[in-house]
Amino acid sequence: MIIRRFCSALKRAVAVLALAFIWAPSLLANHYSGATISYTCIGSNFYTVNLDVYLDCAGVPISPQTINFSNSCGVTFSQASVPQTINEEVSQLCTSQINNSTCHGGVLPGFRRYRFSTNVYLSPCNYWTIGWSICCRNTTENLLNTPGTYAEATLNNAGGFCDKSPRFADNGVPSLCVFAPVSYNPGASDPDGHTMAFSLVAGRYDPSNEVTYRPGFSGLEPIPGISINGTTGQLNFFPTVTGNYVVVIKVATYNSANELIGIVMRDLMFVVMVCDGSPPAPATAISNVSGATATGVSSVAVCQGAAMCASLEVSDPDPTTVLAITSNATSLLPGSTFQVIGTNPATARVCWTANMSILPVNVFIDISDGACPVENTATRSLYIGACNLLPVELVSFMATKEQDYVLTEWTTASEQGTDHFTVERSTDAVLFHGIGSVPATGNSTQTQHYAFKDEEPLLGVSYYRLRGTDTDGTQNFSQMVAVDRSMGKPLQAIFQESTGWSVSGIPDGATWSVTDAVGRTIDTGYLNAGVLQIGATQGAGTMMLLRVWTKEMAVCLKLPGFAVHGDAVISPL
Numbered sequence: 001m002i003i004r005r006f007c008s009a010l011k012r013a014v015a016v017l018a019l020a021f022i023w024a025p026s027l028l029a030n031h032y033s034g035a036t037i038s039y040t041c042i043g044s045n046f047y048t049v050n051l052d053v054y055l056d057c058a059g060v061p062i063s064p065q066t067i068n069f070s071n072s073c074g075v076t077f078s079q080a081s082v083p084q085t086i087n088e089e090v091s092q093l094c095t096s097q098i099n100n101s102t103c104h105g106g107v108l109p110g111f112r113r114y115r116f117s118t119n120v121y122l123s124p125c126n127y128w129t130i131g132w133s134i135c136c137r138n139t140t141e142n143l144l145n146t147p148g149t150y151a152e153a154t155l156n157n158a159g160g161f162c163d164k165s166p167r168f169a170d171n172g173v174p175s176l177c178v179f180a181p182v183s184y185n186p187g188a189s190d191p192d193g194h195t196m197a198f199s200l201v202a203g204r205y206d207p208s209n210e211v212t213y214r215p216g217f218s219g220l221e222p223i224p225g226i227s228i229n230g231t232t233g234q235l236n237f238f239p240t241v242t243g244n245y246v247v248v249i250k251v252a253t254y255n256s257a258n259e260l261i262g263i264v265m266r267d268l269m270f271v272v273m274v275c276d277g278s279p280p281a282p283a284t285a286i287s288n289v290s291g292a293t294a295t296g297v298s299s300v301a302v303c304q305g306a307a308m309c310a311s312l313e314v315s316d317p318d319p320t321t322v323l324a325i326t327s328n329a330t331s332l333l334p335g336s337t338f339q340v341i342g343t344n345p346a347t348a349r350v351c352w353t354a355n356m357s358i359l360p361v362n363v364f365i366d367i368s369d370g371a372c373p374v375e376n377t378a379t380r381s382l383y384i385g386a387c388n389l390l391p392v393e394l395v396s397f398m399a400t401k402e403q404d405y406v407l408t409e410w411t412t413a414s415e416q417g418t419d420h421f422t423v424e425r426s427t428d429a430v431l432f433h434g435i436g437s438v439p440a441t442g443n444s445t446q447t448q449h450y451a452f453k454d455e456e457p458l459l460g461v462s463y464y465r466l467r468g469t470d471t472d473g474t475q476n477f478s479q480m481v482a483v484d485r486s487m488g489k490p491l492q493a494i495f496q497e498s499t500g501w502s503v504s505g506i507p508d509g510a511t512w513s514v515t516d517a518v519g520r521t522i523d524t525g526y527l528n529a530g531v532l533q534i535g536a537t538q539g540a541g542t543m544m545l546l547r548v549w550t551k552e553m554a555v556c557l558k559l560p561g562f563a564v565h566g567d568a569v570i571s572p573l
Contacts, residue, residue: 037049037051038052038264039163041164046119048119066132084115091111097373140244147211149267151266152207180238184270189328189364197254198251201220201265201428203219215547230482231479231480245272248266250264273374280376289311290307292310295385295479299382299479300383302354305353314345318369327348397409397465406483408451409450418443418469420439422437425458426464426480427463461485512525
């Protein structure tokens, strides 16, 4: 027991020193770590506009800000010296280490959130754009430099719209563990019950110009292998290099008539670091659903008055960990209950008697293992939609990338008065266009299966959804799914004890680099032709990351240390 306690204390001390070492370079850098603009209609075309700015505490104090306004009707103005209304520390540190953050003169990574608020009159117009920018960002791994930070929101206040933008439950700068699966959700919910559509977009440093990404990174893939759920905003990825990463999430909102009401762009920095232990591991999908129909891994559909419940199972690799799980369920769902059963593993369970007038709702679930100095966390959401999402009982809708086409498939459990289905496609998760229709069975109480091939799919990321049309003209929509057809070449890396790694499939003219676990470059080069050879001595027995990129593609391979014996084949991340 004494030895165990000593080792645990030593491990924490090493973690603190490692964090201090990793964080030291940022002391000489600029320190803006993200921003979000939100708005609330308060009546008669007056809006409260909030600018949330995240600042690394190693930087200089922030001053009153200027917010710019313009609309599609030709009106432009600026609001200068917007006053500060919130100043709070949002460092992801355990309670005993808060005073050791850079916000208090310590060495651990510290961040503050500043909110600037103003009330403005916005004349009726199809679209107002609210923007803000400043120089400069923290040093990051996925941008070529540290250009300015930009945040933007748009709103439609023509035709009597009086909208409130989505709110984000997570108000911090996420600190994540290298070489551990990440489950992160921004906790976005729409106060008006509008439908939200999530996507990843490129960061900008002013209204017209995007930031420049390093080779192998982009706005759609700011971290290798990252994915986003278009309905819940759930991000999942596996980071292999420590450092700071800019991730920009766009949330578009639609009313019940499927009119675009507004867009919020959340620009945020993710910090990937060496952790003391592993993060909590939520189950892939919700479970024990009653009184509702599961429509996805984290979503359900419920009908008026139904007594529904749904659970999320969570565990932690360390059996001694006591998990802490919280949620905003009771504030978003009046009359609901949120219960945590057990400590590790633990079950978070939401129960509610459905009131469809406030749906859809995206419930935020926050999980922490209480580690020190930096808490290891995971975040998820439970999306609750109305059971009349489609004029049928839709069991599933999916889109699958094939060699020359994208196959969309859906299944219904029952249909009543359904006329046809239309498959729609989008490049930005905002504007959709129909690409084909399939006749519906019409009336059925048995399972029906449908499919449609997109014979001319687009390169890059495309978003698909299903429009269901009833015989009386009623139209509703399925959830959105994404398909990535980014150009890429199949890479294969084979380890041979005598020579090291032999990598085939790299196109002529590609640039490549090999980095270690903490992001240090081991070797780099340019391949004219042939097979890339990576010598066994270069790896020094540690895991490495091989990046290969051209103008058309970017691929990463994780190369385990050279202690491996025999042949091994590694697939792209």
